[in-house]
Each structure stands twice: as structure tokens, then as C-alpha cells.
Amino acid sequence: MSISLLLEMAQDAGPDRTAVVSDDLRLTTAELSALADGGAGVIAASGARHVAYVGAGGAMLPLLLFASARAAVPVTPLNYRLSADGLRALLDRLPDPLVVVDDEYRDAVGDGYRTIGSAEFLDAARTAEPAAEFADPDAVGVVLFTSGTTSKPKAVELSHANLTSYIMGTVEFASAEPDDAALICVPPYHIAGVSAALSNLYAGRKMVYLTQFDAGRWVDLVTGEGVTSATVVPTMLDRIVSVLETRGTTLPTLRTLAYGGSKVPLPLVRKALSLLPAVGFVNAYGLTETSSTIAVLTPDDHRAALAASDEAAIRRLGSVGQPVPGIEVEIRADDGTVLGAGETGELFVRGEQVSGKYTDIGSVLDEQGWFPTKDVAFLDEEGYLFIGGRSDDTIIRGGENIAPAEIEDVLVEHPHVRDCAVVGADDPEWGQIIVAVVVAQPGTEPDVEDLRSHVRSQLRGSRTPDRVVFRDELPTNATGKVLRRELVDELNQDPSPAQPAV
Structure with a gap:
């Protein structure tokens, strides 16, 4: 199914529910859906074969995800922090794109592209002739560039089926409580930003965006918007912990705090757990090529590891937990042999949410559909997954x-x-x-x-x-x-x- 159906389902379930809060902009589910229809009309009228977004995110990310889906055109949020040359090099790899850009990044994009400002796109979406086309589930819905820290970034192609299988396999529809709110501060060009927009909408949870991370502002938003769940990366968690220690603040509405993106030092995890004992911590591990999370260390897992006396159980606090539904994992030796518990090798994963496909390269899945993550890993006797870094490292x-x-x-x-x-x-x-x-x-x-x-x-x-x-x-x-x-x-x-x- 197309990801646009996720928005349609959410609208049917609660049209008047607040879906997005981004600075002064607040949108209900019905308003977001109407804008997505109008945005699809803007995209269709442009004749573009791809949508690129250069900006800090906020409401523009879910709007462009669903508008592009309803125009049956792939969308690519780009890293706005790149140099002008780096940004244009990625834009030049996209086929005939419509570039939607926040004002502060117009100079970096430069001339030579079909360009529209974010505010202009939003205004046009309010009055454009609506378009709503259901994309083929196997068609590419989102293209994301890998970070490219050691080589030329690869363009990962995620189909509508990849993304919807992840959401529907890991999120219960309309499961959020009426006052639930998620604080989103991960960048729009990262898979965590894409999956946060899709999963929170599907769950019926208000999305509160913080486009420029500041730990003090993050803490203020949790309090001011009654935030119940949030996702952060290690550097953010470290700064949040410092603010909590300095202020002596508690976050009474926060029920779940997920961390991931890279490895978090265990002393920091233990300190965060001690400062927020009522919060359920979640360690989420995933890759761009897998449409986000493939393994989760749950709040109960965190508490069990902290309370354990057995060394193996204590050690699980440093794991990424167990695979999510629909995901299979194998640890393989260099010769392809599948390894047993406690043996270290390369992690391979398989499931409907796994793409493993790159523009200009094609699929790298093996004949049985397994994706080589390039991550060094092992499984313990209870099936908990431990990541030891990239094989390249x-x-x-x-x-x-x-x-x-x-x-x-x-x-x-x-x-x-x-x-x-x-x-x-x-x-x-x-x-x-x-x-x-x-x-x-x-x-x-x-x-x-x-x-x-x-x-x-x-x-x-x-x-x-x-x-x-x-x-x-x-x-x-x-x-x-x-x-x-x-x-x-x-x-x-x-x-x-x-x-x-x-």
C-alpha cells in the first residue's frame, strides 16, 4: 500500500486531532490531509519526476512525504548542512527534481533547478487543484542518501511497501492516548525523521517539532506541550542530562524516551535512567536500508538489566535488544557460515521492510533476500543483539x-x-x-x-x-x-x- 493511506486512515479515525505542531503552525489531521492533496497538485502541475527538500524540517517533512506520495513521485529530504557544492552534487543525481527549499538555504541551492520556497509551497498547497493518486506499493516512495563519511553517498531507495510494512508491523493503529505527544528533533534527511512522521501519525500521536536542537528548549517543550515520548541521538541525550542535572528538573509527562542513531556510552545511559526513573527507555537500532528500526531494547529490558545480578543479563543493557516483528537476523562468518550464540560476525537481516536497493547500483540482497549490514555483531543465548561497530572500522x-x-x-x-x-x-x-x-x-x-x-x-x-x-x-x-x-x-x-x- 502507499504511505498516503496512512494519512487517510489517521484522518478517518480523528480528523480534528492535532497532528503537527511546528513553531507557530498547528495542523489537525484533516488540515494536513487537505494540504497534502493540494501539495500533490502543486507537484503534479510542475511536471517534476522527483521532489527534493532542503530545509530543517518541521511540518514540511510530513507534508512533503504525503504530498509526494499522492502525486506518485519520490521525495528526498537532503542534508541542509552540506556545503553548496555537496548539496548540488546530490541534487544533480535526482531526475528532474522540484526543489522545495527553506529561505535560509536558497543560496546554497543556487540557480539551475526548478525551485520553490517552503512558505510558497505551503501557500500554493492551500489553493491548488488537489491531486490524489495511489502509487504502486512497489514504487519508490522515499530516497535517502547515506551519510557518506568515508565514500560517495549512496542513494537508498525505499518503496511504499518497505515503509508501510515497517509501520504496520511495529505500530498499533490509533493506539495513542488523546493527550499523547511526540517530540521530534531528529533531522528530516535521516530515516529516523521519516519514520517518526509516519509512525506517530499512524498511532494518532501529536507531533511536536524542534527543528534546531537545544537541550534547554527541548526540556521546555516537553513541559509546555505535555510531551509523552521522544527520540534523541547520543549527543542530544548527553546535553539533556546536563540540563536536567543543572536545573534539578523532572519531566512528569514523559513516559518513553528512545535513543539511537549510534552507540550510547553505558555510563550516560545509567545516569539518564537514574535521573528519570519513571521514564521507559528504549534503545532502537536500524539502518536507512531497513526503513528504520529492526531491533529494540524495551523499557522492561532496561529495568531487568539494571536489576540483574547475572553477568549475562547485566550486559544486555549494552545490547540493542531483540528483532522487531517481521525481521529475521543472522550472524555470518566471512565464508558465509551462519554462526551461533556468542560468535561474532557480520549481521544480515531479512524482512518486508528491508530494501537493500540503491539508485544506479540495484539490489544488494542475496538470493534468499538477506541484506548485508556491514555491522559487526553477535547474538547472546536469549537472542539479544549486540552491535560491535562497522566492519570498515x-x-x-x-x-x-x-x-x-x-x-x-x-x-x-x-x-x-x-x-x-x-x-x-x-x-x-x-x-x-x-x-x-x-x-x-x-x-x-x-x-x-x-x-x-x-x-x-x-x-x-x-x-x-x-x-x-x-x-x-x-x-x-x-x-x-x-x-x-x-x-x-x-x-x-x-x-x-x-x-x-x-
Whole structure:
């Protein structure tokens, strides 16, 4: 089915319910649907074969998702933080697009494209001749570019069937309480932003948008709008925790807080749980190619891990939980052998929500429909999934493969470490050496040898960082993923000698 049917169902169930709050704009479900019909008319009249959106999101994201669907034209939200050259390089890869752009990014888009301002599009949608065409379920509904931190971004094609199978398989229709509200601050060009718009509407939950993240403003919106659920990335969670500690504030309406996008340090998770004991925490893991979440660590899982005395159960706080309905997972060795519990290999996933298809490349699913995630992972005896990072991040030191996450999990537990990233830097003797990039806890001055000894006491000597360097913060993208390539490039300009590993 087309994603536009999700809006139609939501309108039928509650036409007068507030669907979107974005700054001063408030739309009911019926008003959003009417605008989507008019927006589809604007798109159809343009003759464009694709819609691109360059902007910070808010109400424009759900509007363009549904308007494009009703015009049977794919839509691509683009990373507005890119340079003008980077932005245009992506626009040039889209077929004959209509570019909808927020005013502040018009100069970056430049000339040479069929362009309409976001406010102008909204006004036109109010008066345009409506269009409502049901797209083929197998047609491409959304195209998202991967972050491209190490190579040219890939254009991931998500069909209407991929997206609706995810929503209908993981969300109960009209299940929200009348006062439920979701605070959305993830960027529109990320799969989490797309899935938040679709899933909250389908559940019947008011969507409150915060387009420019500020931790103090986030806390104020939770209180002012009676927010009951929210999704954040690690850097956001860290700043929110700091505000909560400083203000001594509680968030009495908040019932669920999901975090994901990249790995969250366990000390931060434990601190957040202690500050918000009544909140149900959710760790959600997914990929663009899988239409969002494929595994979830539920609130009950969090509480069980915190209360457990068994080491295996305690460890599950660092997992991403168990697969969502409709998703199958396998861990495979390099030769394709399916591995058992506790054995580390590459994660493969399969299900209706999994696309695995790229523009100009085609499908990378194998003959049985399995998608290679490129993530290193293992399953424990109870089926909990542990992610060990990207296979591309593996450090090969003297012929030995070393997973950075293994060292990071130990290092971040040191009382003087706030955050860290472990990467491989070029070395003429070892091929690569292990470099720990550390963000210190405020008011501390960690000793390098103490940090190295801390790692050596818990892991094999070959896992001891060869170098430890300090930074005020780690470079991350908008979803909190550490830009490891930036660190590696920087470190390779400063080839200091390695310290002895033992």
C-alpha cells in the first residue's frame, strides 16, 4: 500500500486531532490531509519526476512525504548542512527534481533547478487543484542518501511497501492516548525523521517539532506541550542530562524516551535512567536500508538489566535488544557460515521492510533476500543483539583484527572519561596502531598510562591503546555518529611513535 493511506486512515479515525505542531503552525489531521492533496497538485502541475527538500524540517517533512506520495513521485529530504557544492552534487543525481527549499538555504541551492520556497509551497498547497493518486506499493516512495563519511553517498531507495510494512508491523493503529505527544528533533534527511512522521501519525500521536536542537528548549517543550515520548541521538541525550542535572528538573509527562542513531556510552545511559526513573527507555537500532528500526531494547529490558545480578543479563543493557516483528537476523562468518550464540560476525537481516536497493547500483540482497549490514555483531543465548561497530572500522594491527567497540566499552567506564572513540592510524611497523581519542570528564585530567592500564587490566595486552589523545569533543554528524574518518585523517598527519602494548 502507499504511505498516503496512512494519512487517510489517521484522518478517518480523528480528523480534528492535532497532528503537527511546528513553531507557530498547528495542523489537525484533516488540515494536513487537505494540504497534502493540494501539495500533490502543486507537484503534479510542475511536471517534476522527483521532489527534493532542503530545509530543517518541521511540518514540511510530513507534508512533503504525503504530498509526494499522492502525486506518485519520490521525495528526498537532503542534508541542509552540506556545503553548496555537496548539496548540488546530490541534487544533480535526482531526475528532474522540484526543489522545495527553506529561505535560509536558497543560496546554497543556487540557480539551475526548478525551485520553490517552503512558505510558497505551503501557500500554493492551500489553493491548488488537489491531486490524489495511489502509487504502486512497489514504487519508490522515499530516497535517502547515506551519510557518506568515508565514500560517495549512496542513494537508498525505499518503496511504499518497505515503509508501510515497517509501520504496520511495529505500530498499533490509533493506539495513542488523546493527550499523547511526540517530540521530534531528529533531522528530516535521516530515516529516523521519516519514520517518526509516519509512525506517530499512524498511532494518532501529536507531533511536536524542534527543528534546531537545544537541550534547554527541548526540556521546555516537553513541559509546555505535555510531551509523552521522544527520540534523541547520543549527543542530544548527553546535553539533556546536563540540563536536567543543572536545573534539578523532572519531566512528569514523559513516559518513553528512545535513543539511537549510534552507540550510547553505558555510563550516560545509567545516569539518564537514574535521573528519570519513571521514564521507559528504549534503545532502537536500524539502518536507512531497513526503513528504520529492526531491533529494540524495551523499557522492561532496561529495568531487568539494571536489576540483574547475572553477568549475562547485566550486559544486555549494552545490547540493542531483540528483532522487531517481521525481521529475521543472522550472524555470518566471512565464508558465509551462519554462526551461533556468542560468535561474532557480520549481521544480515531479512524482512518486508528491508530494501537493500540503491539508485544506479540495484539490489544488494542475496538470493534468499538477506541484506548485508556491514555491522559487526553477535547474538547472546536469549537472542539479544549486540552491535560491535562497522566492519570498515576494524583495526588491523600486526595482522590481528581488533574491534574498536571492544576497547571503547572498557575505556568509557573509567571515571575520568566522558566519551571516547578508538580508531586505527597508519603505522610503518604495525600497519595500523590503536589510538584512543578521549573526551575527559569536566574537572579531571586523565593520566595516559592510567587509561592504558585500565584497558590492559580487562582486555588482552594487544588491545591496549598505542596512543591516547585528548579532545574537547568528538566530531559527529547530526545523528550522533562519530566521524571516524576525520579522526583518522587528522591522526595520520601526526604519526607519533606507538607506546609499547605491554
